[in-house]
Amino acid sequence: MKSSSSSSSSSSCSSSSEDDEGISLFASASASIHTTSSSNDSISSKKLHVKNKKRGRESEPSMTHNVHNFISSDEEGNNNNNNNETVVKNKKLITSFQELGLSNWIVKSCNALGMIKPTPIQQYCIPPALAGRNVIGSALTGSGKTAAFALPILQKLSENPYGIFALIITPTRELAAQIGEQFHALGAKLPVRECIVVGGLDMMKQSVQLDRLPHVVICTPGRMADHMNGARPPKLHKLRFLVLDEADRLFEKTFARDMEFIISRLPKKNRQTLLFSATMSYNVRKSQTLAVNEPFVWTNDEGETTVDNLTQEYLFIPSNVKPTYLYKILDRLGPKREDEIDEEEEAELIRKGGKRRYKSVIIFASTCAQCQLLNQMLAELRIYSASLHSQMSQRRRFAALGKFKSGKTSLLIATDVASRGLDIPQVELVLNYDIPRNAADYIHRVGRTARAGRKGNAISLVSQYDIELVKNVEKHVGRKMDECKDVKEDDVLLSLNKVTKAIRAAKIFLAENELDEESMKRKKAKRQRNER
Numbered sequence: 001m002k003s004s005s006s007s008s009s010s011s012s013c014s015s016s017s018e019d020d021e022g023i024s025l026f027a028s029a030s031a032s033i034h035t036t037s038s039s040n041d042s043i044s045s046k047k048l049h050v051k052n053k054k055r056g057r058e059s060e061p062s063m064t065h066n067v068h069n070f071i072s073s074d075e076e077g078n079n080n081n082n083n084n085e086t087v088v089k090n091k092k093l094i095t096s097f098q099e100l101g102l103s104n105w106i107v108k109s110c111n112a113l114g115m116i117k118p119t120p121i122q123q124y125c126i127p128p129a130l131a132g133r134n135v136i137g138s139a140l141t142g143s144g145k146t147a148a149f150a151l152p153i154l155q156k157l158s159e160n161p162y163g164i165f166a167l168i169i170t171p172t173r174e175l176a177a178q179i180g181e182q183f184h185a186l187g188a189k190l191p192v193r194e195c196i197v198v199g200g201l202d203m204m205k206q207s208v209q210l211d212r213l214p215h216v217v218i219c220t221p222g223r224m225a226d227h228m229n230g231a232r233p234p235k236l237h238k239l240r241f242l243v244l245d246e247a248d249r250l251f252e253k254t255f256a257r258d259m260e261f262i263i264s265r266l267p268k269k270n271r272q273t274l275l276f277s278a279t280m281s282y283n284v285r286k287s288q289t290l291a292v293n294e295p296f297v298w299t300n301d302e303g304e305t306t307v308d309n310l311t312q313e314y315l316f317i318p319s320n321v322k323p324t325y326l327y328k329i330l331d332r333l334g335p336k337r338e339d340e341i342d343e344e345e346e347a348e349l350i351r352k353g354g355k356r357r358y359k360s361v362i363i364f365a366s367t368c369a370q371c372q373l374l375n376q377m378l379a380e381l382r383i384y385s386a387s388l389h390s391q392m393s394q395r396r397r398f399a400a401l402g403k404f405k406s407g408k409t410s411l412l413i414a415t416d417v418a419s420r421g422l423d424i425p426q427v428e429l430v431l432n433y434d435i436p437r438n439a440a441d442y443i444h445r446v447g448r449t450a451r452a453g454r455k456g457n458a459i460s461l462v463s464q465y466d467i468e469l470v471k472n473v474e475k476h477v478g479r480k481m482d483e484c485k486d487v488k489e490d491d492v493l494l495s496l497n498k499v500t501k502a503i504r505a506a507k508i509f510l511a512e513n514e515l516d517e518e519s520m521k522r523k524k525a526k527r528q529r530n531e532r
Contacts, residue, residue, distance in 0.1 A: 141447025163213030200394025335410035439476035
């Protein structure tokens with residue numbers, strides 16, 4: 001649930017330097033937006049007030065346009081004028097991709113991948129994208145946002161194939177690789193040539209691939225800016241689509257300079273801009289008022305929240321025994337090999353009202369050092385996992401994610417590099433070892449489970465220092481967490497000595513192999529000096 005009105009949010013956000021930089025960046029991006037839709041698809045610039053039934057208040061017309069309540073962009077006496085009607089109306093239920101105006105070969109590709117019925121964001125965002133409109137879409141995690149922009153791109157590409165046709169920018173390398181895989185699968189009948197341009201991989205090989213004019217380029221901002229500023233910048237003068245996936249993250253201060261540079265070098269004519277995310281920051285919403293042509297905007301009725309089929313629980317614990325509680329949660333609920341499970345004991349626990357054991361778990365930690373320490377501590381306790389954080393080489397990051405996706409390991413310990421967009425259907429539990437300071441990050445973290453209609457679970461370890469953070473999360477998502485009762489304090493105390501010894505051994509191992517926090521800081525500082 002939103003914590004303040006849009007007017008107060010606007011004034012508070014605009015006062016910070018970070019938001020000012022994001023807004024100025026979006027102004028340069030939005031000013032270059034050009035739509036090619038016909039006059040029959042145009043929308044009046046008059047403000048549309050949308051009733052948000054869940055919150056019981058009126059939303060800011062410049063912030064979100066809920067298409068469920070769209071009838072006409074000019075209700076004051078022009079109801080008979082079809083030219084003023086919006087492109088998408090909620091008049092009938094769409095049950096197939098063919099009804100969205102997609103070609104038969106795309107429909108067959110979707111069906112082959114198990115995509116039979118379009119999700120709401122696909123129903124409402126694909127038609128305006130096909131009509132040449134700029135689109136801003138926000139929906140719950142796991143709702144099919146990637147297909148919402150990939151399918152219109154593939155449709156238009158099949159009509160006039162050339163490279164470079166589409167540029168897709170995303171904040172993390174792993175998400176870029178996943179989007180590339182999805183384009184490869186959906187566009188196999190074309191076939192589509194995609195190119196992944198991310199940091200940590202050979203830049204010369206990427207440059208050669210860009211010279212071959214792939215149809216779709218999926219990139220992270222930093223590496224793409226390096227290529228565009230290099231001796232052989234990619235040929236983007238005929239770019240047809242610009243997509244910003246996880247747009248709210250891309251317009252944070254971290255990426256502001258690179259994003260501003262990239263957008264300033266892109267063509268302004270005949271280019272569509274598509275923005276998607278599960279959460280939309282003030283900067284992203286502000287872009288609507290800065291756009292030359294008002295974009296089509298769709299957001300789900302629930303706003304920025306978690307899905308209904310996600311069970312959210314918390315465990316209130318002292319901070320100094322948090323590692324021990326983590327161990328007991330995994331020992332009781334975490335994945336185990338069949339030969340390690342006492343079936344009679346498990347059946348007895350379930351009969352008493354306990355939960356069954358989860359087959360696949362992601363643990364989120366706040367720092368790279370914490371992630372590394374937990375991974376090694378659990379290894380000392382004979383609980384084997386893969387770790388994923390930004391201080392690892394890209395080859396190791398892809399390998400860790402590949403092991404987890406393939407099921408070779410059922411436990412992944414990660415920082416927030418794994419919280420955005422990654423689609424791993426088998427994840428049954430997300431465990432927040434540290435509570436994120438930003439409520440939107442919590443939404444993205446727990447969005448790694450309960451995807452595409454499946455059930456999922458999230459447990460957050462809450463110490464005495466995290467109470468305000470949890471209250472902020474609950475206020476933002478509009479629901480309270482339940483208390484987790486599967487781990488008893490007496491059982492935790494019995495394991496305290498064993499876990500303490502494991503932490504001590506893990507710290508010694510990490511220090512000897514220069515993987516501890518101090519070594520990571522030195523490596524990071526050295527890498528930054530080399531980049532300068």
